[in-house]
Amino acid sequence: MAGKKKPKYGIGETVVVTIYGTVxxxxxxxxMDGIFVYEINHSEGLFLEDTIELLEEYEGQILVQERVxxxxxxxxxxxxxxxNYGKELFKIIGIRTEIWRYKEDSWEDIVxxxxxxxxxEWLEASEEELILVTPHEETENYAQSVDMLYLGKEIKKTELLPKMKKQNGSEKEEVRLTKEKHEIINGLLDVYNDYKFLYELFEDEEYAEVMNLVLKHLKKIAKSEQGK
Structure with a gap:
């Protein structure tokens, strides 16, 4: 087994796919058939040894791929x-993601x-400014992946793969929700009564929709409490 051929590159090494210029x-x-092939970034495609090169040895133009x-x-x-808007209710009609990249820092803002x-009346706000009153549907948190490419000729290795600041706020969010749950339940009852009055006054179906959503959310909260 001493003469067994070994792969030129190893798992974990940072390489450039030379046919694309991506890192x-x-x-x-x-x-495969006695030839080593390499998987890059868990993708489905496989690459031969002569189509990849170590990042520190590559001298061509680079397209840096980043997944957010x-x-x-x-x-x-x-x-x-x-x-700062009291008990006024708003419906989410759009989501905008702003991706910020600087030489020494990076972050994403969701608006x-x-x-x-x-x-x-139209308004925009960040996640930190919003309190959920009732969801439109029984859905899990929505997640999305965004792929981006950067083009550069002389990019230092430390700049190629910027560290993404992943903020795991699940514990913080749980504390926040627990603290606000009692206030939200009381607020939901007030909201229902207010919108019932508006519906009876104007007979606008949008008010009835809010009433139904409030009742649906109250039932959901009651069911979750019973399951504990």
Whole structure:
């Protein structure tokens, strides 16, 4: 076995796929008909040894690929309250993601576009400014992956794969939701009564929709409490 051929590159090494100029990490090595082929970034495609090169040895033009994982706490149709707007209700009608990249820092901002239920006034707010009153549907948090390519001739290795700041706020979010749950339940009852009055006064079906969503959410909260 001493003469057994070994792969030129190893798992975990950062390489450039020379036919595309993209940078990635070797995640698996396979043997096909006695030839080593390499999996890059867990992708389905496989690459021969002569189509990849170590990043530090590559002298050509580079396209840097970055995948950004985004998770949205709110989604289209959710009814929310906004910081500094009291008990006024807004419906989420749009989501905008702003991706910021600098030499020494990087982050993503998620901005929600809202329409006030009572008069349709437009507003935008960040996730931190929103409190969920009732979701439009029984859905999990919406997640999305965004692939981006950067073109550059002389990019330092430390700049090629910027560290993504993944903020795992699940524990913080759980504390926040627990603290607000009692307030939300009381607020939901007030909201239902207010919109029942508006519906009886104007007979606008949008008010009835909010009432139904509030009742649906109250039932969901009651069911979750019973399951504990």
């Amino acid at each position: 990635g990490t070797i995640t698996d090595i396979k043997v 994982e985004l998770e949205y706490k709110f989604f289209f149709g959710d009814i929310v309250q906004v910081f 929600y576009e809202l329409s006030r239920v009572t008069d349709g």
